[in-house]
Amino acid sequence: MTTVLHDQDLATVRAGARKRTSWLGSSILILGAVYCLLPIAWVVAASTKNGSDLFTTFTFAPGTGFLENLSDLSSTGDGIYWTWLFNTAIYAGVGGVLSALVSGISGYTLAKYRFAGRNAIFNVLLAGVLVPGITLAVPQYLLLAKVGLTDTYWAVLLPQIISPYGIYLARIYAAAAVPDTVVEAARTDGAGEFRIFARVGLPMMVPGLVTVFLFQFVAIWNNFLLPFIMLSSDDKFPVTVGLFTLLNQGATVPALYSHVIIGSLLSIIPLIALFLTLQRYWRTDLISGAVKG
Amino acid sequence: MSATATTGRKRKGTAPRGVPYLFLAPAIILFTLFLLLPIGYAIYLSFRQIKVSGLGLGKGSRTEIWAGLDNYASALGDPELLGSALRVLAYGLVLLPIMLGLALLFALLLDAPRVRFGRFAKLAIFLPYAVPGVIASMLWGFLYLPAVSPFNDVIGALGLPEPNMLGGGSVFFAIVNIAVWGGVGFNMIVLFTSLRAVPGEIYESASIDGASDLQIALRIKIPLLMPSLIMTTVFSLIATLQVFTEPLTIRSLTNSISSTWTPLMKVYRDAFSQNDIYSAAASSVVIAVVTLVLSFGFLRLVSRQAFGGENR
Structure with missing residues (x-):
């Protein structure tokens, strides 16, 4: 395992050496931050405007219509928006957990067992990272249609459980975090192999698996193509596809734009909240390859 | 796999041989169903086409054939x-x-x-x-x-x-x-x-x-x-x-x-x-x-x- 120094610790160490602030560097960072926050600030301001203010008042000037917009959104199609948000949470939550578990046991096996075909299996799974989703989308739809699974929750959930990248991360993490000696000790004590994984390996891999979970959660939350292709009934849509259909109707009914705007704002809040709460578990050093197995 | 890979490393309590494959089964099955199979099917379809006979009306007038x-x-x-x-x-x-x-x-x-x-x-x-x-x-x-x-x-x-x-x-x-x-x-x-x-x-x-x-x-x-x-x-x-x-x-x-x-x-x-x-x-x-x-x-x-x- 690597020692992870906190940003502040390093910053203090280095600030001790030289104290002058680089205003050029700081300004560039601030500009970058402003650029990234601009659309978010806009959607916050725009969500408070009623339909006509949206096109007449200055962009960032707040309005007074937030609650009105919210109740309009909730009454659209019997509150279908909340169904979409709920669906997204199911797809991303259940998909993320299952993906982390499958990645976890696969990564653990690839790191902790020696068996014929280990490298071949790992390389084939890993090559999946390079397969462009474009090759998969159309045939996945046709194959699922043959077994009658299109336009069901399964059509969106099942294809996103397998994550080559997640398996890769879990393997690296298991190699670094689960010592061979601990596994062997448990084995000598007579514990079964699955029990060793569930009671010894899995708990040690939790930080890595939280990273895999977050990664896949975001990937599913952000995935538009798959549900867009697979689903046709709007009560199964995730929020991304739902808002997209609203936006398309907005071209003829501009009043729907206010729904799209407040809907967009509400849909990004949970993800930002999740990030802020799970931030400390988000092991970015895994993703950048800084933890070596 | 070479023999050293299986016997060379310390393996005091040995795991049953099938266990790694069993543990990998969920990943392999999902990978096969949702990656390998669709890729294969896409390649297969890319060599097929529909042949329309007659006016293309009625059953059997549209058949799938090899397209080269x-x-x-x-x-x-x-x-x-x-x-x-x-x-x-x-x-x-x-x-x-x-x-x-x-x-x-x-x-x-x-x-x-x-x-x-x-x-x-x-x-x-x-x-x-x-x-x-x-x-x-x-x-x-x-x-x-x-x-x-x-x-x-x-x-x-x-x-x-x-x-x-x-x-x-x-x-x-x-x-x-x-x-x-x-x-x-x-x-x-x-x-x-x-x-x-x-x-x-x-x-x-x-x-x-x-x-x-x-x-x-x-x-x-x-x-x-x-x-x-x-x-x-x-x-x-x-x-x-x-x-x-x-x-x-x-x-x-x-x-x-x-x-x-x-x-x-x-x-x-x-x-x-x-x-x-x-x-x-x-x-x-x-x-x-x-x-x-x-x-x-x-x-x-x-x-x-x-x-x-x-x-x-």
């Missing part, structure tokens, strides 16, 4: 597919340097000793990662709409002619901007984390030797970041060639984006609007092959230059 390379010939000769492919290549050539260049710049600044506001900027720049592509395109799309846009308000107040960012010439850059916005933060974090893994003493000794922060960044940090830069480039390249969500969303707000603006949009249209799954399959196989050739080509090119032919 017909679908590939028409995909490769299709000006729409070629046009969209060239557009997306140009898109990648503009997007990747800007996005990864900014990600590198921000990562180096976050790691620089005398730069302030790092924690705030890191969080703010990473925030767009949590915004789905559809939502990001909607937010920017509204910011581009002349009636809503703050940029147009400012430019109009200065008495200059107001641009239409969703017009034919500029919509390309409008979409590049959405992708830069959405991608810069994640890549910045990956690069920044790699920098953090480098022991600080390396920089300390360089700065004692009189190297400036800029020199340290250019001569030490960027070379150290090469493997991470290559990895982020390859992943960004693969994602870039599949661009779909952003132009499709912006298309709802402007008519300057055609239904075949990117290769994936064309595949989608062929398969689902025109019900021609065979040519859609051939197009997607072609695009997949081009993607793989480009990513492996890039990897070969840079690994020769960056590592002197030595594999990492």
Whole structure:
């Protein structure tokens, strides 16, 4: 395992050496931050405007219509928006957990067992990272249609459980975090192999698996193509596809734009909240390859 | 597998032979069902076509037959597919340097000793990662709409002619901007984390030797970041060639984006609007092959230059 120094610790160490602030560097960072926050600030301001203010008042000037917009959104199609948000949470939550578990046991096996075909299996799974989703989308739809699974929750959930990248991360993490000696000790004590994984390996891999979970959660939350292709009934849509259909109707009914705007704002809040709460578990050093197995 | 791999390592209490395969079964089954099988099926379909006999009415008048390379010939000769492919290549050539260049710049600044506001900027720049592509395109799309846009308000107040960012010439850059916005933060974090893994003493000794922060960044940090830069480039390249969500969303707000603006949009249209799954399959196989050739080509090119032919 690597020692992870906190940003502040390093910053203090280095600030001790030289104290002058680089205003050029700081300004560039601030500009970058402003650029990234601009659309978010806009959607916050725009969500408070009623339909006509949206096109007449200055962009960032707040309005007074937030609650009105919210109740309009909730009454659209019997509150279908909340169904979409709920669906997204199911797809991303259940998909993320299952993906982390499958990645976890696969990564653990690839790191902790020696068996014929280990490298071949790992390389084939890993090559999946390079397969462009474009090759998969159309045939996945046709194959699922043959077994009658299109336009069901399964059509969106099942294809996103397998994550080559997640398996890769879990393997690296298991190699670094689960010592061979601990596994062997448990084995000598007579514990079964699955029990060793569930009671010894899995708990040690939790930080890595939280990273895999977050990664896949975001990937599913952000995935538009798959549900867009697979689903046709709007009560199964995730929020991304739902808002997209609203936006398309907005071209003829501009009043729907206010729904799209407040809907967009509400849909990004949970993800930002999740990030802020799970931030400390988000092991970015895994993703950048800084933890070596 | 060699015998040393199975017997050479310490294996006091041995696990039953079948266990690893059993543990890997869920991954292998899902991988087969949702990756291998669809790829195989796409390749199979790309060699098939529908033969219509008579007027094409009634049962049995439409039969699926072997097409040989017909679908590939028409995909490769299709000006729409070629046009969209060239557009997306140009898109990648503009997007990747800007996005990864900014990600590198921000990562180096976050790691620089005398730069302030790092924690705030890191969080703010990473925030767009949590915004789905559809939502990001909607937010920017509204910011581009002349009636809503703050940029147009400012430019109009200065008495200059107001641009239409969703017009034919500029919509390309409008979409590049959405992708830069959405991608810069994640890549910045990956690069920044790699920098953090480098022991600080390396920089300390360089700065004692009189190297400036800029020199340290250019001569030490960027070379150290090469493997991470290559990895982020390859992943960004693969994602870039599949661009779909952003132009499709912006298309709802402007008519300057055609239904075949990117290769994936064309595949989608062929398969689902025109019900021609065979040519859609051939197009997607072609695009997949081009993607793989480009990513492996890039990897070969840079690994020769960056590592002197030595594999990492």
